[in-house]
Amino acid sequence: MAGSTGWTEPTTAGHTAAGDAWGRGSGQTPSEFLENPSQSSRLTAPFRKHVRPKKQHEIRRLGELVKKLSDLTGCTQVVDVGSGQGHLSRFMSLGLGLMVKSIEGDQRLVERAQRLDQELLQALEKEEKRNPQVVQTGPRHSPHHVVRWVDPMALCEELLLPLENSPQSGARLLLTGLHACGDLSVALLRHFCCCPEVAALASVGCCYMKLSDPGGYPLSQWVAGLPGYELPYRLREGACHALEEYAERLQKAGPGLRTHCYRAALETVIRHARPELRRPGVQGIPRVHELKIEEYVQRGLQRVGLDPQLPLNLAALRAHQAQENRVVAFFSLALLLAPLVETLILLDRLLYLQEQGFHAELLPIFSPELSPRNLVLVATKRPLGEAFCVLETEDS
Structure with missing residues (x-):
């Protein structure tokens, strides 16, 4: 079922x-x-x-x-x-x-x-x-x-x-x-x-x-x-993702896969700026794959009501972006439980x-x-x- x-x-x-x-x-x-x-x-x-x-x-x-x-x-x-x-x-x-x-x-x-x-x-x-x-x-x-x-x-x-x-x-x-x-x-x-x-x-x-x-x-x-x-929240949230749509994205192996990596990086910035603000809903940001990670984070901050001009640790963001393939692997395994x-x-x-x-x-x-x-x-x-x-x- x-x-x-x-x-x-x-x-x-x-x-x-x-x-x-x-x-x-x-x-x-x-x-x-x-x-x-x-x-x-x-x-x-x-x-x-x-x-x-x-x-x-x-x-x-x-x-x-x-x-x-x-x-x-x-x-x-x-x-x-x-x-x-x-x-x-x-x-x-x-x-x-x-x-x-x-x-x-x-x-x-x-x-x-x-x-x-x-x-x-x-x-x-x-x-x-x-x-x-x-x-x-x-x-x-x-x-x-x-x-x-x-x-x-x-x-x-x-x-x-x-x-x-x-x-x-x-x-x-x-x-x-x-x-x-x-x-x-x-x-x-x-x-x-x-x-x-x-x-x-x-x-x-x-x-x-x-x-x-x-x-x-x-x-x-x-x-x-x-x-x-x-x-827990993480499992219930994962159950709402579209398995079919993500499987198609995996087959194409295109730059669109980096969305979850960018979102994870944004979450670390949000929690540093406002520790009490956990997992806020972020309205869709168009054409994520065309953005630099710092541009995505700035737009994401604005969507959750934070100052988009917050000083960013670019080295930390680049380190997050380097984990893109690991994020894809983790998300794929989590999605199998959905x-x-x-x-x-x-x-x-x-x-x-x-x-x-x-x-x-x-x-x-x-x-x-x-x-x-x-x-x-x-x-x-x-x-x-x-x-x-x-x-x-x-x-x-």
Whole structure:
């Protein structure tokens, strides 16, 4: 069940080809991108606008799974938690006809999502006028966006409230999150377990290094009973790296491999300047391989709020750079553990649900080449039996 096993590519008929499994580093391209690597052939043009290929693939696959799961469990409303700019919510509501509430803690992202909603509605209306045979069945419902920070350790009343145009009694909710960061994925699990209104769950996790300790891991009694179950920050952070992408970089053996060496050197400068500032997030620095190490460090210092003009020990930085090959070797060995760590975290969540009597599965729905965090945790409060197989199949 490691992060990227079991992915299956659809046949030309649109169904899963039995036994045609994706392994890690397969190097194949999903059929939806064969004609154009930047455009999914399985999404219409309005839903592709402003959406990168990776996200196109993710929202289509997860959206279709949520639609099927919603139909199977009789859910009246989908709640997309950590919805960001709303790409998944828009596809589920305006593309698949679901009633969707989007919850996001960043006001700016919500405002952006609302603007994109209106832009998409206008594009769909124009498309229908140009193409009269496209018939819209029923009224369109844009996602209902809510600015709200979800506390991982407490129930969120807003998350559970039905929409005004949903039945006020007997509401059945489906919770979903596309790469919900850190404790946000754990919050989805807790709401599913504690709230009778929530009938189903489809969660794709990410950012394991941001899990609270304790609280975010372990969740299950079984994993908590294992000797040495602890996962320090370094292991959890490593589990979020893309094994497939780094394997490709190793094969090319290009200058891009020095990124981790530069980042390690930057960390030594940060810890010398501010010992209490450990492992700060550093926004991506473009074209690292074209920079001198001191230039990279100066840009990195600025990104973490430190003075980029701090005096630097150039001899020490050059000595760090001389260790580049050793850093690559160390990082490669550490990355081999990533699937094992991710497996332990995801199985802990699966067991947590099963220990409480719920029905849960881990399903590989994304191509690992595009989306390394490719497993969705699906849970229901009543058994679906063979219906789980339907969730994995591709729509035509």
